[in-house]
Every structure is written in structure tokens, then in C-alpha cells.
Amino acid sequence: MSDVGLKSGDTGAEDEATRDVTDLILQDILGGLLLPGTWLKQIDLEKRYGCTRPEVRRALDRLAQKRLVEHVPNRGYHVYEPDGRRAAEVSDIRIILETAIAGQIVQNASPDSIRKLRILAKRFDETVLLGTMLELYEANLAFHRELLTLGGNKELVELITEIRQRTSSAPVSQWRTRARVEQSGREHHLMIDAIDAGDVEELKRLTIRHIRQS
Known part of the structure; x- marks a missing residue:
């Protein structure tokens, strides 16, 4: 999955790509492949899902809004640990x-x-x-x-x-x-x-x- 060939105004395609990456991360969290507390390095996620850094960042922000991952300033993102x-x-x-x-x-x-x-x-x-x-x-x-x-x-x-x-x-x-x-x-x-x-x-x-x- 890549943004190669996307025009600057093609926000619909970008949204769809972000949704795809978001769901891939979510499925791995729910499937136990990404355990609670696991730090989510963006470069690793790029390679894992074959996508771009902006796609990964938007997906992580979306999951953070839904409290499925947690953003720690100056450290990054990790899978939310339920209390x-x-x-x-x-x-x-x-x-x-x-x-x-x-x-x-x-x-x-x-x-x-x-x-x-x-x-x-x-x-x-x-x-x-x-x-x-x-x-x-x-x-x-x-x-x-x-x-x-x-x-x-x-x-x-x-x-x-x-x-x-x-x-x-x-x-x-x-x-x-x-x-x-x-x-x-x-x-x-x-x-x-x-x-x-x-x-x-x-x-x-x-x-x-x-x-x-x-």
C-alpha cells in the first residue's frame, strides 16, 4: 500500500488508505499479535504493513482517539494497557x-x-x-x-x-x-x-x- 501516484487533492483515496492501515493495526491488536504495552515504532509498522509514514501516523492518531493505543509525548505510541x-x-x-x-x-x-x-x-x-x-x-x-x-x-x-x-x-x-x-x-x-x-x-x-x- 503506497501513496505513489496520489494527487494532492485525492483525499478520498488517502482516507481509504488510512482506514486500511488503521484496521490492519486494530486486527493485530485484537488478534494478540500486538500485545498490550507493546511500543509501536512507526518505521516497523511501515515495513509490516507496506505503507508510508504519514499513513501510519494518521492511523495511530485515529486509534489513540479511540483509546486503543496511547500516545506518550516524546516517546511514541504503545498498545493501550487495560486497567x-x-x-x-x-x-x-x-x-x-x-x-x-x-x-x-x-x-x-x-x-x-x-x-x-x-x-x-x-x-x-x-x-x-x-x-x-x-x-x-x-x-x-x-x-x-x-x-x-x-x-x-x-x-x-x-x-x-x-x-x-x-x-x-x-x-x-x-x-x-x-x-x-x-x-x-x-x-x-x-x-x-x-x-x-x-x-x-x-x-x-x-x-x-x-x-x-x-
């Missing part, structure tokens, strides 16, 4: 916040918003079959952001989004099996069904289960 205690505490905070707005989500849900959630849930399912791991991650975020938006509090949506980023981007770190990914997809649909049925307690139960990845 079990922090992850558990973040899950607890998410459960408190997300179950607290379950009633508002059900109350504010309209036929159009439920339809939109079903479209996003279906997109996640389709990405399981045809997309990359990075696209799957982004489809998951899109679904949850739309779901939380129904709570009617934009600041809370931003807060929960920020809190999620305090640990390795869940649930990507748990998506090591196809069965776990498919279970997440089924849970999305069950959550929508609970909203459609006006069942606040069931939505809370499913939210806890989904966050815990049980």
Missing part, C-alpha cells in the same frame, strides 16, 4: 447514568426514532458480516449515541461518550469471538423492542447486561 479496576469502575458509572435515563428514553421514543434505531442496529449486523473491525466499532458507537440522545440531555450524551474513552474502547476489547459480536447485535434489537413496548425495567436490565458484556 481492570478502572474498566469495572467506568462500567459502574455508565450503568448508573444510562439506567437513570431509561425512563426518558422510553418516554421520548417516537415511531420515527425507533425506526432509526432499528436501521442503526441492522447496520451493525450487516457490518458484522461485511465490514472491518473499525467499521463495526463505529457502527456500535452510532447506535449507542442515537439511543442515548433519546434521553433528551445532550451534555449527558457527551459525558457518557467521554467516560467510555477512559478505558480501552469497550466493547472492542471483548469482541474476540464472532459469538460475542453477534450477542451484542441481538442485545441492540432487544433494547429497541423494550423501548417499543414501553418497558423501562426491561430496558434497564438489558442495558446492564450489555455494558457488563455478560
